[in-house]
Amino acid sequence: MTAAAPPSTGTQRRLLAAAVLASFVSFLDGSIVNIALPAIDRDLGGGVVTQQWVVDGYLLAVSAFILLSGAVSDRFGRLRVLRIALVAFAATSLLCAVAPTAGVLIGARVLQGVAGALLVPGSLGLIIAVFEGPAQAKAIGSWTGWTSVSMLFGPVVGGLLVDQLGWRSVFLIGLLPAAGSMLLLRRDRDAAHDGTPARIDLLSAALTALGLGALTVGLIEIGGGRNAALPTAASVALLAVGAVLVVAFLLRNRRVPHPLVPPDLFRARNFTAGNGATLFVYGALGLASLVPAVYIQQVLGLSATAAALIGLPSTILMILLSGRFGALAGRFGPRAFMTAGPVVAAAGALVWACVGLVPASGGGRVVLVAVGMIVLGLGIATTVAPLTAAVLGAVPESESGIGSAVNNAVARVAGLMTTATVGLILGGAVDTPGFVRVAAVVAALMVVGGLISFAGIRNRRPTAS
Incomplete structure (x- = not known):
C-alpha cells in the first residue's frame, strides 16, 4: 500500500490518473517512434x-530489465521507483531530441528503455496497491482503456509532428504526461516495509541483459550487409555467447532461492501455451508494426502523416473490439x-504479400497495404484480450503480477528478436521484394x-449466459 491507512476514493482516483499517465508515456513512445524512422535516417544516416x-x-x-523491475519496486518502494523512472524517461527523451549523431540517439534510446521498463509494471503495481476486489478489476480496466488510446494517438500525432516540426519533436511529446504524473504523485509516500524486503538476484538480471544484448547485436550485424560494423x-560469435548466457540464466533461475521468474508458473498448461503463442504472435507484430x-x-x-492515417482504421478496430x-x-x-485470431492476422499479412503483383504506378499498392492492416488489426483484436485472460487466469491471484511481467517480457523479447532480424529478411534495404518477404x-x-x-490452450467451463 502507499499509505498506512486505506486510501480515500479521491486519493484512489488521483493515483489511478497518475498510473495511467505514467504508463501512457511508455506506450506512446512505442507507438510514435516508428513513424519517425525514415526522417531519422535521412538526417543522421545509417540506413x-x-x-x-x-x-x-x-x-x-x-526486455532486459522488465523482470527486474518488480523486485526493484518491492525493495525500494513503488512510488519512489516510479518517480525516478518518470524523471529518467523525461531526461532521456530530451537527450534523444537533441542527439547530434545516430550513435548518441541509440545510446539515449537504450537509457530510455531502462526507465520504460519500470514505468508499466510500476504503474500497475500502484493500482494493485491502492485498489482491492471489484474496484481493482475496474481500475485495471480503466488503465487498459486509457493506455490503449496511445496506440491511436501516437502514430497520427507522430506523423504530424514529423512533417511539421521534424523527427526530434516526437521525443518531446511524452514530457507532458510525465510531468502530469509527477504532479499527481507529489504528495504521496511509500509505506514502511513490513518484514524483510524482497531480495534481488542481480546475477540473473545481468545474465539476461548481456545475453539479450549479445543476441540482438549479432542478429542486427549479420543482417546489416555493407552497413554492418x-x-x-x-557476429556469429556474439550469437553463440548470447545463447550461452540466456541458457545460463534459465539454469540459474531454476536453482536460486529467489528466482526472477518462479519456475512453478510454467507448470500451468495455459500459462506455458499462452506464452508460447505470445512469442510467435508478438514476434510477428514486431515486424508488422515496423516495416x-x-x-x-x-x-x-507518402508522408509520415499519410502512413499514420493508413494504419488508423486498424488501430481503431483493436481499441473498439478487444474488450468485446x-x-x-x-x-x-x-x-x-x-x-x-492469428490466422485472420496472417491473412492480412498475405494481402501485403500481393503488392508485388500490382503495378508500382497508381494507388494499388497503397490500397493493399491499407486493407492488409485492417485485416491484421481484426485478427489482433480477436487474439490479445483472450490471450491475456488465458495467461493470467492460469496463475494464482497472488502471482498475477509476476505472471503479467513474464508475459510482457516474452512479448517484448519476441518483438526485439524479430526486429533485429529485419535486415536479414529485407536484404539490407527496404524495397517491394523485401516487403513481400516480411x-x-x-x-x-x-x-x-x-x-x-x-494444441495447448484448454477452456474452462463456460459461464452461464
Whole structure:
C-alpha cells in the first residue's frame, strides 16, 4: 500500500490518473517512434541498421530489465521507483531530441528503455496497491482503456509532428504526461516495509541483459550487409555467447532461492501455451508494426502523416473490439479466439504479400497495404484480450503480477528478436521484394501462434449466459 491507512476514493482516483499517465508515456513512445524512422535516417544516416537500433535499443533495455523491475519496486518502494523512472524517461527523451549523431540517439534510446521498463509494471503495481476486489478489476480496466488510446494517438500525432516540426519533436511529446504524473504523485509516500524486503538476484538480471544484448547485436550485424560494423565471424560469435548466457540464466533461475521468474508458473498448461503463442504472435507484430510504416514512406513515397492515417482504421478496430472479444472469451473460453485470431492476422499479412503483383504506378499498392492492416488489426483484436485472460487466469491471484511481467517480457523479447532480424529478411534495404518477404514471415509466425493455441490452450467451463 502507499499509505498506512486505506486510501480515500479521491486519493484512489488521483493515483489511478497518475498510473495511467505514467504508463501512457511508455506506450506512446512505442507507438510514435516508428513513424519517425525514415526522417531519422535521412538526417543522421545509417540506413536500415540505424532504424533497427533506434527501435531495438529501447526494446532491448525494456526486455532486459522488465523482470527486474518488480523486485526493484518491492525493495525500494513503488512510488519512489516510479518517480525516478518518470524523471529518467523525461531526461532521456530530451537527450534523444537533441542527439547530434545516430550513435548518441541509440545510446539515449537504450537509457530510455531502462526507465520504460519500470514505468508499466510500476504503474500497475500502484493500482494493485491502492485498489482491492471489484474496484481493482475496474481500475485495471480503466488503465487498459486509457493506455490503449496511445496506440491511436501516437502514430497520427507522430506523423504530424514529423512533417511539421521534424523527427526530434516526437521525443518531446511524452514530457507532458510525465510531468502530469509527477504532479499527481507529489504528495504521496511509500509505506514502511513490513518484514524483510524482497531480495534481488542481480546475477540473473545481468545474465539476461548481456545475453539479450549479445543476441540482438549479432542478429542486427549479420543482417546489416555493407552497413554492418562487425565481420560475420564476430557476429556469429556474439550469437553463440548470447545463447550461452540466456541458457545460463534459465539454469540459474531454476536453482536460486529467489528466482526472477518462479519456475512453478510454467507448470500451468495455459500459462506455458499462452506464452508460447505470445512469442510467435508478438514476434510477428514486431515486424508488422515496423516495416509497413517505413515501406509506405520510403518506397511508396507518402508522408509520415499519410502512413499514420493508413494504419488508423486498424488501430481503431483493436481499441473498439478487444474488450468485446475479451468478454466473449470469458463466456466461451479463449481457445477458439486465440486460434482464429492469428490466422485472420496472417491473412492480412498475405494481402501485403500481393503488392508485388500490382503495378508500382497508381494507388494499388497503397490500397493493399491499407486493407492488409485492417485485416491484421481484426485478427489482433480477436487474439490479445483472450490471450491475456488465458495467461493470467492460469496463475494464482497472488502471482498475477509476476505472471503479467513474464508475459510482457516474452512479448517484448519476441518483438526485439524479430526486429533485429529485419535486415536479414529485407536484404539490407527496404524495397517491394523485401516487403513481400516480411509479409510472408509475419503470416508464418501468426499461423504458428494459432497452432500453439489450438494444441495447448484448454477452456474452462463456460459461464452461464
